Amino acid sequence: MDKMSEEVKPESLSLCPLGTAAAPEPELLCIFGTGDLGRSLGLRLLQAGYRVVMSHVAAAQSAPLVLMCIQRDHYDFLETLAPQLKGKVLVDVSNNIKKNMYPEANAEYLQRLIPAAKVVKAFNTLSAWALQNGPSDANRQVFLCGDSKEAKQxxxxxATKLGFTVLDRGSLSVARELEDFPLQLFPEWRLPLRVAVGLTAFFFFYVVLRDVIYAYVVQGKDISFRIMVSLANKVFPIVSLIMLALCYLPGVVAAFFQLYRGTKYKRFPNWLDRWMLCRKQLGLLALGFAFLHVMYTLIIPIRYYVRYRIAARTISDIRENRTSEFDSTSAWRTDSYYSVGILGFATYLLLGITSLPSVSNALSWREFNFIQSKLGYLTLLLCTLHTYLYGWNRFLYPSSYKWYTPSAYQLCLVLPSAVLVLKLLLLLPWVDRSLTRIRQGWERKTDPEEASTGLLLT
Amino acid sequence: MDKMSEEVKPESLSLCPLGTAAAPEPELLCIFGTGDLGRSLGLRLLQAGYRVVMSHVAAAQSAPLVLMCIQRDHYDFLETLAPQLKGKVLVDVSNNIKKNMYPEANAEYLQRLIPAAKVVKAFNTLSAWALQNGPSDANRQVFLCGDSKEAKQxxxxxATKLGFTVLDRGSLSVARELEDFPLQLFPEWRLPLRVAVGLTAFFFFYVVLRDVIYAYVVQGKDISFRIMVSLANKVFPIVSLIMLALCYLPGVVAAFFQLYRGTKYKRFPNWLDRWMLCRKQLGLLALGFAFLHVMYTLIIPIRYYVRYRIAARTISDIRENRTSEFDSTSAWRTDSYYSVGILGFATYLLLGITSLPSVSNALSWREFNFIQSKLGYLTLLLCTLHTYLYGWNRFLYPSSYKWYTPSAYQLCLVLPSAVLVLKLLLLLPWVDRSLTRIRQGWERKTDPEEASTGLLLT
Amino acid sequence: MDKMSEEVKPESLSLCPLGTAAAPEPELLCIFGTGDLGRSLGLRLLQAGYRVVMSHVAAAQSAPLVLMCIQRDHYDFLETLAPQLKGKVLVDVSNNIKKNMYPEANAEYLQRLIPAAKVVKAFNTLSAWALQNGPSDANRQVFLCGDSKEAKQxxxxxATKLGFTVLDRGSLSVARELEDFPLQLFPEWRLPLRVAVGLTAFFFFYVVLRDVIYAYVVQGKDISFRIMVSLANKVFPIVSLIMLALCYLPGVVAAFFQLYRGTKYKRFPNWLDRWMLCRKQLGLLALGFAFLHVMYTLIIPIRYYVRYRIAARTISDIRENRTSEFDSTSAWRTDSYYSVGILGFATYLLLGITSLPSVSNALSWREFNFIQSKLGYLTLLLCTLHTYLYGWNRFLYPSSYKWYTPSAYQLCLVLPSAVLVLKLLLLLPWVDRSLTRIRQGWERKTDPEEASTGLLLT
Structure with missing residues (x-):
């Protein structure tokens, strides 16, 4: 939008929408800058029935509204036009290539250069394509801000005439935020994504070592083909469960902080604040891994390897005239294991659905809290139980500890179990009572001076 | 938010945002009440660049906008301040602990106490956390209402300066609704949830009786392990289908009411109105049960019990030198059964997706109606057909009627079949014609007096 | 809403909400037209606390706001009332039965008849049911437009008093668009649906011919039972992959157009524009087919036919004392095939989720673009790879070419492979550089005259 070099040509170029001879005089707009954006916008406004002037000299005489489609670097020349632009509405549509390039927002700079004009920041969050072709998916809302209400109107x-939905974000001091918006690329997803990649890599190497390499070194067998599905399907549920636990751990930690400090008015350490703010992303990534786990599990019976093994087992049973007894306990255990897993996945999905913006907007804060907290802990409980049922008594057998290492599923149970135990502690009647009082604003008075300055300085 | 006891301290406490020496004079706000909420809000407003005064005496001289962070019980003392508060904007952020505690809304009570002020109800639907930390999922929208447009502006x-999105809900008479909003916990889900729990419990005991207890009593076999998956997977689809039928039954009943009465201007009985209003929730719960049914079905082949039975069957076939013939009819029937089930689940999912607020908002009323009605009946038809194909000719065998009771799947077919038959009746040309006329406002004139009073009194 | 015939009765009928004796005088509204809509709206407004007059004569003296619930055909009689309606707010709620019935929008016609009134178009996008019973799913937003700001307010x-959310769409010239809105029935889905139906029909007959009919004619076997699941599960993935390719093809074609022309300011041919505009719908339909493919694949192991074949194979292996060796390459290939398919489906789902209106609104344009483009091509790549792994070396065997025709999966690979190759070409450094320059507004100067007129005339 602002990468192209553009010259502001002095010649005025007045464009009129076609076939408007009989209609009443359409409104006149002026566009500064004949670069990419200026031309796109000009075309679109012509189509919407406006008259458009593309020059800065003509603007002084005619149009009450001027669209500034030039780069910030060329703003300074506008200072000479300040008298002509007095009282005009100037729409700043500019963006920067990266954040914090300049000490003040482009729109605020423009306002400073021409104090007598009414600057409105708008349209900069749209793609040039949307400006030319009208609203589409991520290009439906026009954010605007400015200090003059009439100018914003x-x-x-x-913007509504062009088919967009308008969201007024307030005074011109918000311009910086609007200018940063198009630059962001999932900022709040970075930390959770790094955690996910880190955990996946670690557990992948861990199971490759314990399964494939161990089998090759100790038993001389090549079972590397198991990497694609069997091992992936060990890593995914593990990462999912750990990330779900990581999603609820900061809340528990925060509660202990509040209990220890005896007040809720002290800010949490920075790392805890950052952690709390990415819980939603942690949870959604965990749901993604759970989904992969479900899919990888459901294709098990159509895998060549599985079919081969089942047939081989049946054949050897017959040849060796072996009869295996039906084990009712195994049936109970495995069916419970699947059942708990499915229920956990269902509540997991529900958590994901209620975090869709339109669904959470329709919920009251109490409802949202109920779902994310109560249903969240239920999900964590079900998924942890699912993993315990998977393990069952496997931890008793020495053969589980290849090269003296615990199984991956045992490692992954540590964190969720800890979170559940800590949460249980918080639910003990007297702990719960203290916490509720603190969250309602009560403070343990150790030193009244400190408490009151806490409010002022934090 | 209002559970804590708080005293309104008389000493004035003026707070200024840090580092604003050079900046222009920020706006001044006053906060009444130094409790939890008052302090949270004060901090947040300081961070947003306002100057904040926390006292009721100071307010009279200085701030044009006063945030009332005190409990309704303490409002009466405000009457003495009425002269000083004249013309001020008073923001009522209070909530109650339960519904209908007081004859009038808190904000209306405040307005009555200080008639010369401009009361605006706002922020009460947000959590204290959101007020301190800014918008998050269910805390993005600030609803406000009030009688003065300037005050609301x-x-x-x-609110926009604090990062929230504002929704103006109208005049101060809406305050009651806004005050009730944070108290609600899925009110429209209660009836459907009770129906779901009731149906699940009934059918669970029914299949336990006919399967597990019957096998134990009559055949002396313990097959209780089947409860976890096999029986659950009988109950879920049954409850899902019945609830889907319950979703479409009230519409059919309403149509017959209109046909019988010959007018659409008479109100339906209350029970029918309530039923109609929870169709969406019934449908979504039914979809949840269908999802569980799908998951429980897909894990069938990896279950220990199923693998054991298949292997045992193969082994016994070989040992007894039995040869089973491939039955093309069975192949057709079971494949059709699965196919119809999958298609039914797909249309079911589509119904669920289009009921997401953001999707239904993007649809015209005609489109939404098309999907929910046409696609809804198609779903009901496919799912009913799926169940008939499941049953097939099983109803012919006496062994299906254990203890002279019908199978659970036979019971569950009654309602959906009835709904489909009634709907077919409504689609008969002359019935359809009458109904369309009635829905377009035509009335069967039996007694004109009655008809016109109907309009006035209902 | 407008199908019924209605007479405008001359007698005035003043209705007052019940139990309002003590309350302050409620606002007075007038409704013209005693048809279906007029009565619904009247009732609802009474319930909301307004006083309602239902006549056109009375309106002249009393109400400042008149709801026009009459058909456009009866508008002309209003001309006689023009003096009495001077300065009133006239709300036009009418719709037409089909598009382009009249040269101008109903609301504009009304404004022309009574130029001294302030016409506002509103409520016409709601169902009569919603007007009587309040907001529900697709009936929450009231769109309005008009030239007078006070009238719109x-x-x-x-509308807010009735519980609706209001969206101001601009001046009265938007009325036509609002009047067309209730008439549309998925206009942007038509072309993609036709493509989907066409492709499904073609490939269905193709696989029936090559599988069922070939087996019947050449081998004399009846395998028609395979139609329900096996053949459906061949057609669904094929249609899905082709439609996904069709979703990305127009973007590639557009890029080549721009490279060839050396400018981005020339409009694309109409067919390309239309194609670009239905990419989202193509993609969502493709996702639907992919979902069906997944479901049909997951039920494979519980099918009667599959279980019969596996058991038969095991039994014959034993009887004929055959021993099949475990083939590690097959295990690698099939597991990779499933793995790639699952990952492709997961990214596919992500694409679908981010195209939900509320999710895409929350994304910046850069984020949306990143997902739809980068993730989109990744999905296409994974799904194409999945199909190649499915085919593997099958194309080498003459038996694959029944009646000298290629397999269906081979046919379906043509388009996605072509799209991927073309996209790769566009990613070559120097091609990419040219394209980026063109998209930033640079133009290859062949004839300056032509270039500048291009802007004016296209």
Missing amino acids: AVADM | AVADM | AVADM
């Missing part, structure tokens, strides 16, 4: 009218 | 500006 | 206040 004028721009809002233009 | 001032509060809306403040 | 008055109507917006009324």
